[in-house]
Amino acid sequence: MGEIDAMKSLDDSLSSLEKDAQRRVLSWAWSKFVGADSGEAAPNIQGVKSSGKKVGKKKVPNKGAAPASGKKTVISMDKSLNLNPSGKTSAEDFVAAKKPSNVQEKCVVACFYLRDMMSVAQVNVSGVYTFFKHVGWPLPTDLKNALQKAGSSGWLDTADSENILITSTGENLVEHKLPKSKD
Structure with a gap:
């Protein structure tokens, strides 16, 4: 099987899956064939169709994202966390x-x-x-x-x-x- 045939087969296989399943399969494939230890970052596969075209999304407010004014979001401490629990590893x-x-x-x-x-x-x-x-x-x-x-x-x-x-x-x-x- 040549490279083009492999891409067509991958496209056919992924097209029948839901987006979350596509991400899991692509993440698995990246880990198996390129590997997390290669030093090469995995491509951002969120919101990308198997054809390589961007999928249109509705604009949804992103909690925690920087406001449009350019100000950075302030992250708060979670005071409910006890990171030095007795009887457990700190x-x-x-x-x-x-x-x-x-x-x-x-x-x-x-x-x-x-x-x-x-x-x-x-x-x-x-x-x-x-x-x-x-x-x-x-x-x-x-x-x-x-x-x-x-x-x-x-x-x-x-x-x-x-x-x-x-x-x-x-x-x-x-x-x-x-x-x-x-x-």
Whole structure:
């Protein structure tokens, strides 16, 4: 099968799926054939048809997005989070064990900790912000964008900033690849 035939087959296969399923398949394919460890960021596949044309969307207000005036959105601390719980691993100890080396890895570690160690039902930008502040990490200029970049790497699903999900690739990063071994 040639490259053009493969593209036609992919287009035929993806066209029959709903948009969310298309994203999952493309994210899986990217991870399998290019890999999150390649250093190459996954393309932003949200809102793109399999034909490569932009899908028209209704203009929907985006919670947490910068206002049109150019002012940045202020993210608030989630004061309900106890990141030093008794009987559980503290956020500081978890970070020390995982040793994430860049801001995207830190975003995934924060989301993983909140979901798996703290049992937060819906991880959001405020929770990640609170985690960064609590462990003393410098904040990225645009935290929401940093989370989306971690999503582009296949580690997070950031389609809903009020319910950030960790993909199986993100789980594998935290559970099996961090801390990075020295080769």
